[in-house]
Amino acid sequence: MARSAVLNVMVQTAIKAGRSLARDFGEVQNLQVSLKGPGDYVSQADHRAEKIIHTELLRARPDYSFLMEEAGAIEGTDSQHRWIIDPLDGTTNFLHGIPMFAVSIALERQGQIVAGVIYNPSTDELYTAERGGGAFLNDRRLRVAARTKLVDTVIGTGVPNIGRGHHGQYLVELRNVMAEVSGIRRMGAASLDLAFVAAGRQDGYWEDALQPWDMAAGILLVREAGGFVSDKDGGQNMFDTKNIVVGNEHIHGALLKTLKKPV
Ligand code: 2AM
Ligand code: CA
Numbered sequence: 001m002a003r004s005a006v007l008n009v010m011v012q013t014a015i016k017a018g019r020s021l022a023r024d025f026g027e028v029q030n031l032q033v034s035l036k037g038p039g040d041y042v043s044q045a046d047h048r049a050e051k052i053i054h055t056e057l058l059r060a061r062p063d064y065s066f067l068m069e070e071a072g073a074i075e076g077t078d079s080q081h082r083w084i085i086d087p088l089d090g091t092t093n094f095l096h097g098i099p100m101f102a103v104s105i106a107l108e109r110q111g112q113i114v115a116g117v118i119y120n121p122s123t124d125e126l127y128t129a130e131r132g133g134g135a136f137l138n139d140r141r142l143r144v145a146a147r148t149k150l151v152d153t154v155i156g157t158g159v160p161n162i163g164r165g166h167h168g169q170y171l172v173e174l175r176n177v178m179a180e181v182s183g184i185r186r187m188g189a190a191s192l193d194l195a196f197v198a199a200g201r202q203d204g205y206w207e208d209a210l211q212p213w214d215m216a217a218g219i220l221l222v223r224e225a226g227g228f229v230s231d232k233d234g235g236q237n238m239f240d241t242k243n244i245v246v247g248n249e250h251i252h253g254a255l256l257k258t259l260k261k262p263v
Contacts, residue, residue: 001134001136001139001141003128003130004115004130004133006060006061006107006115007115007117007128007130009056009057009060009061010057010105010107010115010116010117010128011117011119011126011128012056013052013053013056013057013060013105013117014053014103014104014105014117014118014119014126015119015126016052016056017049017050017052017053017087017103017119018049018102018103018119018120018121019121020045020048020049020052021045021049021087021088021094021101021103021121022121022122024041024042024044024045024048025045025094025097025099025101025121025122027041028041028042028045028094028095028097029097032096032097038095038097039095042091042094042095045088045094046069046070046087046088046091047070047087049087049088049103050068050069050070050071050085050087050088052087053068053085053087053103053105054066054068054071054085057083057085057105061078061081062076063076063077063078063081064076064078064081064082064083064107065078065079065081065082065083066082066083066085067082067083067084067085067212067213068083068085068086068087068213069085069086069087069088069211069213070087080109080110081107081108081109082107082108083105083106083107083108084105084106084107084108084113084212084213084216084217085104085105085106085213086102086103086104086105086191086211086213086214087103088101088102088103089101089102089103089104089118089189089190089191089192089213089214090102090187090188090189090191090192092161092188093188093189098188099122099123100120100122100187100188100189100192101120101122101189101192102118102119102120102121102189102191102192102195103117103118103119103121104116104117104118104191104213104214104216104217104218105117105118105217106213106216106217106219106220108216112131113131113216113217113219113220114130114131114220115128115129115130115131115220116128116129116130116216116217116218116219116220116221117129117217118191118192118194118195118217118218118221120192120195125137125138125195126138127142127195127198127199127217127221129198129217129220129221129223129224129225130220130224131220131224132224133224134224134225135198135220135221135222135224135225137195137198137199142198142199142200142221142224142225143200143225143226144197144198144200144203144222144225144226144227144247144248145197145200145201145202145203145248145251146200146248147203147248147250147251148248148250148251149250149254150177150180150181150251150254150255150258151180151181151182152182152203153181153182153183153202153203153204153247153251154181154182154183154184154185154201154202154203155177155181155183155184155185155202155203155204155205155206155247155251155255156184156185156186156187156193156196156197156202156204156205156206157174157177157184157185157186157193157205157206157207158186158188158190158193158207158208158209158210159174159186160208160209164209165208165209166208166209169208170208172263173206173259176258176259176261177206177255177258177259180254180258185202190207190210190214190215190218190244191214191215191217191218193205193207193218194215194217194218194219194221194222194244194246195218195221197222197225197227197246197247198218198221198222198224198225198227199225200225203247203248203251204245204246204247204248204251204252204255205244205245205246205247206232206243206244206245206246206255206259207243207244208232208242208243209242209243210238210242210243210244211242212238212239215238215239215244219238219244219246222246226248227246227247227248227252228246228247228248228249228252228253229244229245229246229252230244230245230246230252230256231243231244231245232245232256232259232260234256245259
Protein backbone atom coordinates (compact mmCIF):
# COMPACT_ATOMS: atom_id res chain seq x y z
CA MET A 1 0.00 0.00 0.00
CA ALA A 2 1.64 3.23 -1.18
CA ARG A 3 0.52 6.26 0.80
CA SER A 4 0.56 9.69 -0.79
CA ALA A 5 2.78 12.38 0.73
CA VAL A 6 -0.17 14.17 2.28
CA LEU A 7 -1.57 10.97 3.80
CA ASN A 8 1.85 10.29 5.31
CA VAL A 9 1.77 13.71 6.96
CA MET A 10 -1.70 12.96 8.33
CA VAL A 11 -0.60 9.56 9.66
CA GLN A 12 2.51 10.93 11.40
CA THR A 13 0.44 13.75 12.88
CA ALA A 14 -2.34 11.48 14.15
CA ILE A 15 0.19 9.14 15.77
CA LYS A 16 2.00 12.03 17.45
CA ALA A 17 -1.26 13.43 18.84
CA GLY A 18 -2.38 9.92 19.80
CA ARG A 19 0.81 9.36 21.81
CA SER A 20 0.15 12.59 23.69
CA LEU A 21 -3.42 11.45 24.44
CA ALA A 22 -2.20 8.01 25.55
CA ARG A 23 0.20 9.61 28.06
CA ASP A 24 -2.56 11.82 29.41
CA PHE A 25 -4.98 8.88 29.52
CA GLY A 26 -2.69 7.18 32.04
CA GLU A 27 -3.05 10.17 34.34
CA VAL A 28 -6.82 10.35 33.76
CA GLN A 29 -7.11 6.79 35.04
CA ASN A 30 -5.28 7.83 38.24
CA LEU A 31 -7.52 10.88 38.65
CA GLN A 32 -10.76 8.82 38.61
CA VAL A 33 -10.45 8.25 42.33
CA SER A 34 -9.60 11.87 43.21
CA LEU A 35 -12.38 14.09 44.55
CA LYS A 36 -11.83 16.78 41.94
CA GLY A 37 -12.02 14.24 39.10
CA PRO A 38 -10.18 14.38 35.78
CA GLY A 39 -12.36 17.05 34.06
CA ASP A 40 -9.83 19.89 33.75
CA TYR A 41 -7.07 17.49 32.93
CA VAL A 42 -9.05 16.00 30.05
CA SER A 43 -9.77 19.39 28.59
CA GLN A 44 -6.02 20.15 28.70
CA ALA A 45 -5.23 16.81 27.03
CA ASP A 46 -7.73 17.62 24.30
CA HIS A 47 -6.17 21.05 23.66
CA ARG A 48 -2.64 19.63 23.75
CA ALA A 49 -3.56 17.08 21.07
CA GLU A 50 -5.22 19.73 18.91
CA LYS A 51 -2.18 22.01 19.22
CA ILE A 52 0.11 19.20 18.06
CA ILE A 53 -2.13 18.52 15.05
CA HIS A 54 -2.46 22.18 14.12
CA THR A 55 1.30 22.76 14.37
CA GLU A 56 2.24 19.70 12.33
CA LEU A 57 -0.31 20.26 9.57
CA LEU A 58 0.44 23.97 9.35
CA ARG A 59 4.13 23.17 8.93
CA ALA A 60 3.42 20.66 6.15
CA ARG A 61 0.74 22.69 4.30
CA PRO A 62 0.99 26.35 5.41
CA ASP A 63 -1.89 27.60 3.22
CA TYR A 64 -4.65 25.11 4.00
CA SER A 65 -7.75 26.05 6.00
CA PHE A 66 -8.79 24.33 9.24
CA LEU A 67 -11.98 23.23 10.94
CA MET A 68 -11.16 21.96 14.42
CA GLU A 69 -13.36 20.93 17.33
CA GLU A 70 -11.73 23.28 19.85
CA ALA A 71 -10.36 26.22 17.82
CA GLY A 72 -13.17 26.20 15.25
CA ALA A 73 -12.67 27.48 11.70
CA ILE A 74 -9.35 29.05 10.66
CA GLU A 75 -9.27 30.35 7.09
CA GLY A 76 -6.02 29.77 5.21
CA THR A 77 -5.04 31.50 1.98
CA ASP A 78 -6.00 28.24 0.25
CA SER A 79 -9.75 27.90 0.74
CA GLN A 80 -9.91 24.89 -1.63
CA HIS A 81 -8.23 22.68 0.97
CA ARG A 82 -9.56 22.24 4.47
CA TRP A 83 -8.47 20.00 7.33
CA ILE A 84 -11.35 18.70 9.44
CA ILE A 85 -10.00 17.64 12.82
CA ASP A 86 -11.23 15.98 15.98
CA PRO A 87 -8.23 15.77 18.32
CA LEU A 88 -10.13 13.60 20.81
CA ASP A 89 -13.22 11.76 19.65
CA GLY A 90 -14.86 9.81 22.46
CA THR A 91 -14.21 12.46 25.10
CA THR A 92 -16.71 10.97 27.55
CA ASN A 93 -14.97 7.59 27.29
CA PHE A 94 -11.57 9.25 27.84
CA LEU A 95 -12.91 11.16 30.85
CA HIS A 96 -14.21 7.95 32.42
CA GLY A 97 -11.08 5.90 31.77
CA ILE A 98 -12.68 3.82 29.02
CA PRO A 99 -10.00 3.09 26.37
CA MET A 100 -12.20 3.79 23.35
CA PHE A 101 -11.21 7.13 21.84
CA ALA A 102 -9.42 8.34 18.74
CA VAL A 103 -7.78 11.13 16.79
CA SER A 104 -9.61 11.88 13.54
CA ILE A 105 -8.13 13.93 10.68
CA ALA A 106 -9.74 14.44 7.27
CA LEU A 107 -8.70 16.48 4.25
CA GLU A 108 -11.30 18.11 2.07
CA ARG A 109 -10.55 19.37 -1.44
CA GLN A 110 -13.19 21.61 -3.01
CA GLY A 111 -15.77 20.30 -0.58
CA GLN A 112 -14.95 16.65 -1.20
CA ILE A 113 -13.26 14.46 1.42
CA VAL A 114 -10.13 13.07 -0.23
CA ALA A 115 -8.13 11.62 2.67
CA GLY A 116 -8.89 10.42 6.18
CA VAL A 117 -7.00 9.03 9.17
CA ILE A 118 -8.41 7.69 12.43
CA TYR A 119 -6.00 6.52 15.14
CA ASN A 120 -6.92 4.70 18.34
CA PRO A 121 -3.81 4.86 20.55
CA SER A 122 -5.17 2.33 23.09
CA THR A 123 -5.23 -0.45 20.50
CA ASP A 124 -2.60 1.07 18.18
CA GLU A 125 -5.11 0.72 15.34
CA LEU A 126 -4.53 3.12 12.47
CA TYR A 127 -7.28 3.50 9.87
CA THR A 128 -6.44 5.29 6.61
CA ALA A 129 -8.26 6.04 3.39
CA GLU A 130 -7.68 8.03 0.24
CA ARG A 131 -10.34 8.75 -2.33
CA GLY A 132 -10.13 6.06 -4.99
CA GLY A 133 -7.34 4.25 -3.12
CA GLY A 134 -9.26 2.04 -0.69
CA ALA A 135 -9.44 1.89 3.10
CA PHE A 136 -6.90 0.24 5.38
CA LEU A 137 -6.50 -0.87 9.00
CA ASN A 138 -2.76 -0.68 9.55
CA ASP A 139 -1.65 -2.48 6.37
CA ARG A 140 -4.78 -4.56 5.80
CA ARG A 141 -7.25 -3.58 3.10
CA LEU A 142 -10.76 -3.12 4.49
CA ARG A 143 -14.11 -4.20 3.16
CA VAL A 144 -17.53 -3.67 4.73
CA ALA A 145 -19.35 -6.79 5.94
CA ALA A 146 -21.35 -8.68 3.31
CA ARG A 147 -24.46 -9.58 5.36
CA THR A 148 -27.60 -8.62 3.48
CA LYS A 149 -30.37 -9.18 6.06
CA LEU A 150 -30.89 -6.97 9.11
CA VAL A 151 -31.70 -10.05 11.19
CA ASP A 152 -28.05 -11.16 10.93
CA THR A 153 -26.47 -7.82 11.75
CA VAL A 154 -24.80 -5.95 14.59
CA ILE A 155 -25.62 -2.25 14.30
CA GLY A 156 -23.77 0.57 16.04
CA THR A 157 -25.48 3.73 17.22
CA GLY A 158 -25.06 6.75 19.45
CA VAL A 159 -27.57 7.32 22.24
CA PRO A 160 -28.43 10.96 22.95
CA ASN A 161 -27.60 12.31 26.39
CA ILE A 162 -28.59 15.20 28.59
CA GLY A 163 -28.83 18.36 26.54
CA ARG A 164 -28.13 16.67 23.22
CA GLY A 165 -30.16 15.08 20.45
CA HIS A 166 -33.87 14.37 19.99
CA HIS A 167 -34.69 11.90 22.73
CA GLY A 168 -38.25 11.01 21.70
CA GLN A 169 -37.36 10.50 18.06
CA TYR A 170 -34.32 8.43 19.01
CA LEU A 171 -36.44 6.06 21.12
CA VAL A 172 -38.66 5.41 18.11
CA GLU A 173 -35.63 4.72 15.93
CA LEU A 174 -34.08 2.42 18.51
CA ARG A 175 -37.33 0.52 18.96
CA ASN A 176 -37.60 0.04 15.20
CA VAL A 177 -34.02 -1.14 14.75
CA MET A 178 -33.71 -3.34 17.84
CA ALA A 179 -36.78 -5.30 16.75
CA GLU A 180 -35.04 -6.38 13.55
CA VAL A 181 -31.35 -6.95 14.29
CA SER A 182 -29.18 -9.47 16.11
CA GLY A 183 -27.39 -6.84 18.23
CA ILE A 184 -26.96 -3.13 18.95
CA ARG A 185 -23.66 -1.59 20.10
CA ARG A 186 -23.00 1.85 21.56
CA MET A 187 -19.30 2.72 21.48
CA GLY A 188 -19.24 6.45 22.28
CA ALA A 189 -16.84 7.54 19.53
CA ALA A 190 -18.40 8.21 16.12
CA SER A 191 -15.07 8.01 14.29
CA LEU A 192 -14.48 4.49 15.61
CA ASP A 193 -18.06 3.45 14.89
CA LEU A 194 -17.50 4.40 11.25
CA ALA A 195 -14.08 2.72 11.21
CA PHE A 196 -15.67 -0.46 12.63
CA VAL A 197 -18.22 -0.47 9.80
CA ALA A 198 -15.41 -0.03 7.27
CA ALA A 199 -13.62 -2.97 8.92
CA GLY A 200 -16.71 -5.20 8.78
CA ARG A 201 -16.85 -5.43 12.59
CA GLN A 202 -20.30 -3.93 12.73
CA ASP A 203 -22.68 -4.13 9.78
CA GLY A 204 -24.11 -0.64 10.04
CA TYR A 205 -24.33 2.47 12.19
CA TRP A 206 -26.54 5.49 12.67
CA GLU A 207 -26.32 8.55 14.88
CA ASP A 208 -27.76 12.04 15.18
CA ALA A 209 -26.42 15.37 16.52
CA LEU A 210 -22.89 14.83 15.20
CA GLN A 211 -20.41 17.48 14.10
CA PRO A 212 -18.41 17.38 10.84
CA TRP A 213 -15.19 16.51 12.69
CA ASP A 214 -16.85 13.44 14.26
CA MET A 215 -17.68 12.04 10.81
CA ALA A 216 -15.39 13.41 8.09
CA ALA A 217 -12.57 10.84 8.09
CA GLY A 218 -14.95 7.98 8.87
CA ILE A 219 -17.23 8.82 5.94
CA LEU A 220 -14.34 8.33 3.51
CA LEU A 221 -13.26 5.11 5.26
CA VAL A 222 -16.72 3.57 4.88
CA ARG A 223 -17.03 4.65 1.24
CA GLU A 224 -13.56 3.37 0.36
CA ALA A 225 -14.38 0.06 2.06
CA GLY A 226 -17.32 -0.28 -0.35
CA GLY A 227 -20.02 0.99 2.02
CA PHE A 228 -22.89 3.39 1.52
CA VAL A 229 -23.14 6.66 3.48
CA SER A 230 -26.01 9.13 3.69
CA ASP A 231 -28.05 11.20 6.11
CA LYS A 232 -31.38 9.82 7.36
CA ASP A 233 -33.18 11.27 4.32
CA GLY A 234 -30.85 9.42 1.97
CA GLY A 235 -29.09 12.64 0.94
CA GLN A 236 -25.45 13.65 1.22
CA ASN A 237 -25.95 16.54 3.64
CA MET A 238 -24.53 14.85 6.73
CA PHE A 239 -22.61 17.96 7.82
CA ASP A 240 -25.82 20.05 7.73
CA THR A 241 -28.37 17.52 9.00
CA LYS A 242 -25.78 16.28 11.54
CA ASN A 243 -27.05 12.71 11.17
CA ILE A 244 -25.56 9.72 9.39
CA VAL A 245 -26.55 6.20 8.33
CA VAL A 246 -23.99 3.72 6.95
CA GLY A 247 -23.73 0.08 5.92
CA ASN A 248 -23.26 -2.01 2.83
CA GLU A 249 -25.75 -1.29 0.02
CA HIS A 250 -28.39 -3.66 1.46
CA ILE A 251 -28.03 -2.80 5.15
CA HIS A 252 -27.81 0.94 4.48
CA GLY A 253 -31.08 0.78 2.51
CA ALA A 254 -32.78 -1.42 5.12
CA LEU A 255 -31.69 0.88 7.96
CA LEU A 256 -33.02 3.97 6.18
CA LYS A 257 -36.39 2.27 5.85
CA THR A 258 -36.50 0.80 9.35
CA LEU A 259 -35.49 4.06 11.07
CA LYS A 260 -38.48 5.82 9.51
CA LYS A 261 -41.13 3.18 10.29
CA PRO A 262 -44.16 4.85 11.84
CA VAL A 263 -44.80 4.22 15.55
P1 2AM B 1 -16.75 13.83 21.14
O1 2AM B 1 -16.34 12.72 22.00
O2 2AM B 1 -15.61 14.44 20.36
O3 2AM B 1 -17.61 14.86 21.84
C1 2AM B 1 -20.82 10.00 21.00
O4 2AM B 1 -22.14 9.60 20.77
C2 2AM B 1 -20.27 10.68 19.76
O5 2AM B 1 -20.97 11.93 19.54
C3 2AM B 1 -18.81 11.05 19.92
O6 2AM B 1 -18.18 10.86 18.67
C4 2AM B 1 -18.86 12.50 20.32
O7 2AM B 1 -17.69 13.23 19.98
C5 2AM B 1 -20.01 12.98 19.50
N1 2AM B 1 -20.56 14.23 19.99
C6 2AM B 1 -20.80 15.34 19.24
N2 2AM B 1 -21.31 16.31 19.97
C7 2AM B 1 -21.41 15.85 21.24
C8 2AM B 1 -21.86 16.39 22.47
N3 2AM B 1 -22.32 17.64 22.56
N4 2AM B 1 -21.81 15.62 23.58
C9 2AM B 1 -21.36 14.35 23.49
N5 2AM B 1 -20.92 13.79 22.37
C10 2AM B 1 -20.93 14.51 21.25
CA1 CA C 1 -15.90 14.03 18.28
